[in-house]
Amino acid sequence: MKILSKLSITSQILVALVLACVSGYFLQDSPEVADAYIKPFGTIFLNLLKFIVVPLVMLSIIGGIVSMKDVSKVGKIGMNALAYFMATTVFAVALGLIVATCIQDIFPVIDIKAEGIQQDVVSLTLMDQLVGFFPTNIINPILTNNMMQVIVIAVLFGIAIVHVGEKAEPAKQVLLSFNEVVAKILGYIMLVSPIGVFCMLTPVVATNGPQVLGSYAVLIGADYFCFLLHAILVYATLVYFLGRMNPIRFFKGMSPAMLFAFSSDSSVATLPYTMECTRKLGVKKDLGDFVLPLGATINMDGVAIYLGVTSVFIAHCCGMDLTMNQYIAIAISSTIASIGTPGIPGGSLALMAMVFASAGIPVEGVAIAAGIDRLVDMARTTMSITGDASCAVVLQRFLKD
Numbered sequence: 001m002k003i004l005s006k007l008s009i010t011s012q013i014l015v016a017l018v019l020a021c022v023s024g025y026f027l028q029d030s031p032e033v034a035d036a037y038i039k040p041f042g043t044i045f046l047n048l049l050k051f052i053v054v055p056l057v058m059l060s061i062i063g064g065i066v067s068m069k070d071v072s073k074v075g076k077i078g079m080n081a082l083a084y085f086m087a088t089t090v091f092a093v094a095l096g097l098i099v100a101t102c103i104q105d106i107f108p109v110i111d112i113k114a115e116g117i118q119q120d121v122v123s124l125t126l127m128d129q130l131v132g133f134f135p136t137n138i139i140n141p142i143l144t145n146n147m148m149q150v151i152v153i154a155v156l157f158g159i160a161i162v163h164v165g166e167k168a169e170p171a172k173q174v175l176l177s178f179n180e181v182v183a184k185i186l187g188y189i190m191l192v193s194p195i196g197v198f199c200m201l202t203p204v205v206a207t208n209g210p211q212v213l214g215s216y217a218v219l220i221g222a223d224y225f226c227f228l229l230h231a232i233l234v235y236a237t238l239v240y241f242l243g244r245m246n247p248i249r250f251f252k253g254m255s256p257a258m259l260f261a262f263s264s265d266s267s268v269a270t271l272p273y274t275m276e277c278t279r280k281l282g283v284k285k286d287l288g289d290f291v292l293p294l295g296a297t298i299n300m301d302g303v304a305i306y307l308g309v310t311s312v313f314i315a316h317c318c319g320m321d322l323t324m325n326q327y328i329a330i331a332i333s334s335t336i337a338s339i340g341t342p343g344i345p346g347g348s349l350a351l352m353a354m355v356f357a358s359a360g361i362p363v364e365g366v367a368i369a370a371g372i373d374r375l376v377d378m379a380r381t382t383m384s385i386t387g388d389a390s391c392a393v394v395l396q397r398f399l400k401d
Contacts, residue, residue: 017197017370024206027202034203035203041195041199042196042200043200045199054142054150058151063158065162066162080398081395085391095226099225100308101312132148135153148358186350197367201367201370204368219313219369219372220372235386239390242394242397242398257273257385271293274389282396283392288392295385295392304334311330312330313369320361349373
């Protein structure tokens with residue numbers, strides 16, 4: 001136990017994944033045992049995760065919008081950076097959804113046993129879906145976990161606080177304080193996440209057998225393929241045509257930061273390396289000092305791709321055929337979730353539950369994705385810091401002009 005306690009949360013989750021696969025394999029002849037005595041503890045963990053999702057999403061989005069007040073002071077640079085980050089994030093989630101949909105036939109079908117989780121969105125028209133984004137009151141979306149309406153409420157409150165200005169400072173400080181409290185509670189929940197993942201995944205392996213193990217390789221492969229494709233189609237193209245820089249020079253110059261990001265799993269921790277690499281590529285210090293920290297906070301293209309691919313993967317595993325309305329819900333919620341991803345271990349899992357809920361995908365699928373989160377997170381972080389650097393290179397060229 002002392003050895004396990006010294007491991008990071010992500011490493012403990014990997015250990016839990018291995019133990020769940022082993023335990024589930026030996027319980028294949030009696031899966032009812034896993035369902036009766038192991039799964040309930042996984043359900044408790046999942047309930048805690050669902051409980052924290054709404055306040056986490058609402059307060060994170062409000063906090064993010066409020067913090068962007070400083071961005072307005074830098075005028076054109078700040079708005080261009082925000083537009084760049086938003087555009088690449090939208091492309092990232094679209095790429096993840098398209099690629100995952102094209103290869104979904106190779107995804108397995110797994111019995112996750114998620115009764116009562118899916119939302120009835122299939123019968124809604126596009127206009128019905130649009131109208132449904134806007135709540136009639138502030139309480140009902142919170143009680144019913146209607147994530148799209150929660151997001152709308154958070155955005156409206158965030159914008160209003162910024163516009164009211166100094167008079168809204170008390171409200172701002174209260175909300176930011178509650179945001180810290182919610183983040184701390186999520187930290188407590190994530191301390192038991194290895195146990196939760198073990199208890200949720202063991203019954204799945206016991207019921208479905210070794211095919212679950214193969215599903216991990218498929219999901220990881222799909223994620224890494226999308227990461228590589230995004231780097232070529234988006235970053236290399238934008239750096240070449242807008243930044244007027246050879247993509248080979250760009251990627252070679254960024255390689256030290258990319259390698260550190262791959263090993264550290266933290267955009268913020270990689271920030272000094274990113275700044276140093278971009279300066280060597282010709283980005284001025286004052287521009288890099290603004291754009292790169294902003295990108296490390298709100299530019300999460302890797303997360304957007306991951307959420308898109310994983311949503312389609314889990315939906316197919318559950319035997320669901322996603323409708324266009326559900327794709328739209330995934331695209332919108334994944335874009336917003338990637339911008340508001342908490343900078344703490346396990347934050348992406350909570351937001352993944354939000355994305356799943358917005359499209360009516362069983363939230364229990366988080367247990368499947370949690371097992372490989374660490375392996376994918378390395379590439380996600382690398383993608384994000386590379387996108388930050390590409391933005392700095394492109395804006396540097398426009399500033400010269």
